[in-house]
Amino acid sequence: ILSGNTNRQxxxxxxxxxxxxxxxxxxxxxxxxxxxxxxLVNYCTDLYTPSNEPN
Structure with a gap:
């Protein structure tokens, strides 16, 4: 899905x-x-993109 594939693909x-x-x-x-x-793409991108917030 993240790669833009259709369900059929x-x-x-x-x-x-x-x-x-x-x-x-x-x-x-x-x-x-x-x-x-x-x-879903936005959710995954947000989940797996490192945060810019300091620890």
Missing amino acids: IAGSLGISLRTVETHITNIFNKLGLATRAE
Whole structure:
């Protein structure tokens, strides 16, 4: 998703069904309280970008 791949592309590269990818993405959205792929990208970017705050 972060690379801009579609669900179909993800399914093909992992060798799983499109429906399986859709189910996993829906579960991720629900668990994190997100609604869109853009929100997920922002969430991951924020999570894995080092903070500029001093320790």
